[in-house]
Amino acid sequence: MSLDFELQRFPKEIALKDSSKLLLRPLQTHDEKTFYEFFQSVPEAERMFIKHRVSDPKIIKDWCRNIDLGRNLPLLAVKNGQIAGTATLHQQLGGWKRHVGRVSVLVLPPFRGRGLARALVKEISAIARGVGLERVEAEFIGEQEAAIKMFAMLGFSNLLRLPDYVKDMQAITHDYVLMSLNLKTDEEYAGVG
Ligand SMILES: CC(C)(COP(=O)(O)OP(=O)(O)OC[C@H]1O[C@@H](n2cnc3c(N)ncnc32)[C@H](O)[C@@H]1OP(=O)(O)O)[C@@H](O)C(=O)NCCC(=O)NCCS
Numbered sequence: 001m002s003l004d005f006e007l008q009r010f011p012k013e014i015a016l017k018d019s020s021k022l023l024l025r026p027l028q029t030h031d032e033k034t035f036y037e038f039f040q041s042v043p044e045a046e047r048m049f050i051k052h053r054v055s056d057p058k059i060i061k062d063w064c065r066n067i068d069l070g071r072n073l074p075l076l077a078v079k080n081g082q083i084a085g086t087a088t089l090h091q092q093l094g095g096w097k098r099h100v101g102r103v104s105v106l107v108l109p110p111f112r113g114r115g116l117a118r119a120l121v122k123e124i125s126a127i128a129r130g131v132g133l134e135r136v137e138a139e140f141i142g143e144q145e146a147a148i149k150m151f152a153m154l155g156f157s158n159l160l161r162l163p164d165y166v167k168d169m170q171a172i173t174h175d176y177v178l179m180s181l182n183l184k185t186d187e188e189y190a191g192v193g
Contacts, residue, residue, distance in 0.1 A: 003070055005140040006130040012123075014077075022084060024123060027074040031083070032064040035076075038083040041108050048168045050106070050142045075124060077107075084111040087120035089128055089136075099178075101135040104128055105147070117147075121154055129183045136183060141166060142175030156181045 011025040022074065039047070039054035052059055063074075073089040085107035092098050103124045107117045128136045138151050142161065152158070156179040165176035 001047045003073075003127075006127045007069070010075075010106050012038070014119050016111075016116055016119070020079070020114070022077045022116070024075055024077055024120070026069055027064065027067060027076055029064050029067065031076065032061055034081065034083050036060040036063060037120050038108065042106065043109065047173075048170055049144060050169070073124075073127065075120060075127075076113075076156075077120060079111075084108055085116045085120055087117070087124045089124045091131075091133070099132075101128040101133040101136045103128070103136050103138050105138075117150055118154065121151070121170065125154075125181060125183065134183055135180050137178060137180040140177040140179070141168065142177055144177075148177060148179065151179050151181075154181070 007026060011023050013021055013023055015021050032111075036057050039050075039060065042050070042054075046056065048121040054060065054144070059165070063072075071091055071093060075087050075089075075092075076083050077085040083123075087103060087105040090104070093099070101124075103121060105117050105120055105124075107120075125136055136156075138147075138156060140148055159178045159180050160176075161178075162176045164173045167173055
């Protein structure tokens with residue numbers, strides 16, 4: 001039930017469908033430059049859907065200098081010093097949703113379609129289970145259809161869709177989609193862990 005225990009598994013090498021190998025490890029302070037470059041490599045249209053203004057270097061600097069893995073755990077997939085993808089486990093550490101973690105995932109286009117997001121979400125879900133969380137949820141903008149499909153394949157179920165409920169970084173309104181995985185009962189179906 002301890003995060004330190006879960007983190008002992010990293011760094012961890014994984015192989016994708018095309019046999020290419022990447023290293024999974026949590027974000028570290030020295031990643032500031034490469035993490036910023038990672039977000040700049042995300043297509044502009046998709047960056048609009050990210051909740052934070054990641055084109056602002058100050059945001060990434062703040063993340064890298066104030067790492068609190070118990071609250072936000074960004075797991076990076078690194079290839080030749082470049083970040084190919086990341087998934088983050090967000091925890092509330094109190095309140096009504098203290099048993100629910102939130103997962104977000106992002107993979108750069110050149111690394112897509114090889115099972116990287118699947119591997120990252122599985123890894124984050126295993127950590128979530130290991131630290132005693134009972135559920136993980138994921139939030140989407142209605143247009144993120146590939147991601148919604150992928151999370152469904154991993155056993156996440158659709159909890160709700162609220163029409164025109166959220167606004168992207170350009171203040172354009174979109175549907176809000178919430179999905180969730182029950183870590184106590186859904187693990188066999190999802191093959192997570
Ligand atoms: C969605 C995203 C994370 C998928 O990354 P990826 O590494 O290409 O995904 P994977 O290769 O692990 O694919 C896993 C499954 O998802 C499905 N999938 C992935 N991309 C898909 C697409 N564009 N269209 C349809 N299905 C897709 C596939 O069916 C795949 O299953 P398979 O292994 O049986 O073929 C990536 O496209 C991305 O970063 N998108 C932008 C950010 C985003 O939407 N994040 C989600 C918000 S939390």
